[in-house]
Amino acid sequence: MIEMDYLYDGTYEGLLCCLYCHFLKIPATGIYQKHIYQRHLINPYREVPSLEKYSDYMDQKLKQHLGELISSQIFQCFLYEKGETENIILRFVDLCFKKGAKYAGFHTHPIVSSFDEAVRKVKYETHRYVGYVRFIQMGEYLYSSIHPQYNILPLIGGHFSDRYKGEKIIIHDVERKIALAANDGNFLVIPFDKTDLSKHAKNNFFEILWKTYFDHIAIKDRINPKLQRNFVPLKYRKDLTEFK
């Protein structure tokens, strides 16, 4: 039987189309993003276009066979965006489709455990950023710049657009050059190729007030930088008002 590498455009829909081809056409040896694919000497490859009818079909099949929860975890895993993410998903979905959906709960299985690990990391960081986003007032906008390890903007959109319904907000993922824009309870993730806008902002009174509060709420006899570092690792601090 022939097998081949599939190349896609880097979108979730594109990945779903590759899964579609894997099950209904030719089995995939691997799935890679077009622009970073290193041509393999032996494996033949094929570019898979993003077509809505295939991605919708696949999305439906995932929900039908694996349930809403696991389907949403597959999307979360996709946002992990490290190395072999697409192949973690490919192997996981392949296992669950061929051996049965109950394999999704077989956490000690190596394929499932690498899937779980990616999901766990993305979820953990998502939860962190619900707390870590810091807005500054810029004209009529509340603006925030962040540097997350994973692509968590699509996952925090619902929370922030609901909470700040009456405000216009922008959360800027500086490294990925994208931003979450929300107003009136709706949100979009859009390309946003600007430098970190918070760098030029003037200090606002409430920012200084917040730092004052932050310094005085700690119990001096219990100062514990190590414990604090466990909870707020240094890499997150550059975007946090109280550590600036």
Place this chain on the structure above:
Amino acid sequence: MDDVLMNKLAILAEGAKYDVSCSSSGIERKNSGKGIGSARSFGVCHTWAADGRCISLLKLLMTNDCIYDCSYCINRSSNDVSRASMSPEEIALITIEFYRRNYIEGLFLSSAIEKNPTDTMEKMYQILKLLRRTYEFNGYIHIKAIPGADQALIEKCGYLADRMSVNIELPSTSSLKLLAPQKNYKQIIAPIENIKIGISRNSDERKHFRKAPKFVPAGQSTQVIIGATPDSDKSILRVSEKLYGEYNLKRVYYSAYMPVNKGSNLPALLTPPPLLREHRLYQADWLLRFYNFSVNELFSSGENNMDIQMDPKLYWALKNLNLFPFEINNASFEELIRIPGIGHTSAYRIIRERKIAHLDFDGLKKTGCVIGKSKYFVTCKGKYYGDNLDEKHIHKSLVKNNDYKQISFFG
């Protein structure tokens, strides 16, 4: 005016910082559509202070100017500290501006008693009204119910706040007499009782009329000071058990006493706060709430204090070795969670995995339990891997391995 406000905030944060509770969990509420804010059931930490404690709510005293003189309290009337008070408008404004910038999940408001309890409660009610009605704030609000305040007023507050709490502080009448003679147990328990009645009446109302306003929807909590008095672990946990069982409290917080005042009835000023003991009490509290343990079981060997060297579940297991080992492939969920090193998550996993295939020792390791602990208390497919089911032996191998890490963690 800016500097003055900053100064007041510094003083009132200092006054509030010994209160442990900072939780914003327990209620899920979407934005009503007009104003700002929502509440998330899982609780959100926004940052961690230099002492390693999570900051979720803006924790603030309305005033630190007090007519009472509780010995243990930094704000007592006989202390010479800077005093400050904020107006309801100032507190509401700071809450909203902090919330807009996503610094906080909401407000935790407490207060000293400047004139009398009812006057204090009245000001808190004004803040609640400003936030909920004027700013249409949907975020989380936790306020103190002030013992001795007008009951109708406390009730009105309960319809605007998410959580209310009355701090017990001292777990026995004798300790109360010693350190807070102006207060009495009856006065403290009265609002706790009333809030409990209010909550259960409200849940009945809401069964008949779903749109009825919610009363203290995130429940009530309290705090007990540890180490300022000779009260034993057992008597402290008995109080907690009663508060959970009879008064339906959501949480009891334990606060290791930090000597802030001199006093003949108090620990000396340089006494270190009993942090490890506080940690053990939280662990025991957890066993009461989620692991179906009773205080009687935890102290079945007749002692009044736990062994601070080990976690309470291990302590219990060592005193009840005759119940062990459990076969990991047969034990029920209730049995699994009683095994040291196995929590809810690993117990669920064990049950799920063993449906697919019987678990051996390697399989057990992968379920996320603390295998170094659990191995002494289980068999896997009939085989025991703990080398010796003996109290002294297990104590010797586990206590030096695990618990000194805990101490340095708090070091």
